[in-house]
Amino acid sequence: MKKLMILLLSCQVASAVRYSLTFYLILSSGDPNIPRYMAMGDLERVRMIYYDTNIDRAEPRHDWVRKLIQGDPELWDEIVMNAVNYYQFFKTETDSFKRSNQTGGVHIIQQILDCEWDDETFEVDGYNQYGYDGEDFLAFDLKTETWIAANPQAKIIKQEWDKNQRLLFWKYFLTNTCLRWMKGFWIYAWGSLYRTDRPxxxxxxxxxxxxxxxxxxxxxxxxxxxxxxxxxxxxxxxxxxxxxxxxxxxxxxxxxxxxxxxxxxxxxxxxxxxxxxxxxxxxxxxxxxxxxxxxxxxxxxxxxDQSEKHTFNVPFLLDYCDVKKQNIHTSVKTNFS
CATH class of the missing domain: 2.60.40.10 (Immunoglobulins)
Structure with missing residues (x-):
């Protein structure tokens, strides 16, 4: 079955499609009503996993994910372990953001990780972008393998990060680990995500x-x-x-x-x-x-308005993520200097 599904991914008879796997990571401080850490994963913009420090467990958010848990528990455990353990790494890695910007009140640090795969050219693309309090901060440009700073505070951190191995780490994650996870997910998600529901x-x-x-x-x-x-x-x-x-x-x-x-x-x-x-x-x-x-x-x-019936539990945070996901490539080219 795995060979069949990977073949389907590689040999579409329709026009080329770019598949995407996206992770949203959020740190918060200053508001006890917002979880200190949230991790979410979307396959093709459909939420598949959610974790935060308040519930302290990873929740599958789609029927096909429950099938994955039964069929490939090792892959699920790997995802959950990375989502949970990333909390401490994320705090340490972005501690310098606070030193450059911190004032009193509520503060939010966001990270969006995305890998994409073209089923016709087999091209792999991806990005890693950080935001601070809803504003662009730092982004990793996979094509040029450089950090791009959005403001003077971020330029200071860019100079620090250019000296260490973060570039190699994130390049490997986006082009290898993330892609491997995506292909593993598609084995179970194909039938659910490639359906048509009329509105x-x-x-x-x-x-x-x-x-x-x-x-x-x-x-x-x-x-x-x-x-x-x-x-x-x-x-x-x-x-x-x-x-x-x-x-x-x-x-x-x-x-x-x-x-x-x-x-x-x-x-x-x-x-x-x-x-x-x-x-x-x-x-x-x-x-x-x-x-x-x-x-x-x-x-x-x-x-x-009736169209607002579908809202998120933390609208500000997740709306930021959704907007950044849709406009990320334009953002890297135009918003960063």
Whole structure:
């Protein structure tokens, strides 16, 4: 079975795909309500493992991970051991961050580790980026094998790190250890992650003058498009497309807003929201219809936008991780100097 799954990874008949394994590591201080240390792992942006010092155990976050625990307990134990033991190493390694920046109050140090593999070219890529209190701090550029500092404080630490073996350590992790783990995970994750789940699509509006939001949630995979059309032609003006965001259950959500304040009521029927999902031939088309819009102002309910129902336990920390994951390559090129 292992040979078969690795063959599937290597010999896709479809277009080339880049597979990714990402780890989020977070240290906190100054707030007893936030765990001192959190470690999370995502395969293809789907959460598979979570650990923090409050619960003091590693939790599988997907059905296929439970199958891995039964089928390859050694690999699971290796992941858990690394996630737990990394706490002390992480604190020691980033202690100099605090010396350069520390003031009173709450402080957060984040690290994102990601390895990627192209199933057509077999190219391996990856990155290691640190953030301090939500701002970019240091990043390891795998291609140039150098540390890139985002501010003057980080430049001091970069000079220290350039003198030791951290570069070799992280290069080996990103191009060997991380890739080995990813391939081991895919043996058990393939059937679950390479499925297609169609979303539920709703029209939402906060006030009569607000844009109408076409919101799709519960779809999988995250390779999807959403847009508005008028008389069958795609619109660019008066449309605001949101990013694809993860849900708690491993599915995804997205939205596209249409400004309707200048659209006459008689013309609403000419507008459609179109959702397209990779692997599904039929589009999901939702016509702009006032009777179908879910609102807060109509029924007096002020519970907020329905698209916000999927939130994280520590929104600030995890939103930072998700945004940095989506924009990491641009960040290394433009935000760092």
């Amino acid at each position: 539920s699509v709703s029209l939402l509006q906060k006030t009569p003058s607000s844009p109408v939001s076409c919101h799709a949630t519960g779809f999988y995979p995250d390779r999807a498009m959403m847009f508005w059309t008028k008389d069958g032609e795609e619109l660019d003006e008066d449309v605001d497309r949101g990013e694809i965001l993860p849900n708690h259950d491993g599915t995804f959500q997205m939205r596209a807003d249409l400004k309707v304040s200048s659209i006459p009521s008689k013309d609403w029927r000419r507008y459609d929201c179109v959702f397209q999902l990779s692997g599904v031939k039929e589009d999901i088309i939702t016509k702009l219809d006032k009777a179908e819009i879910r609102t807060n102002w109509r029924n007096g309910n002020d519970d907020g």
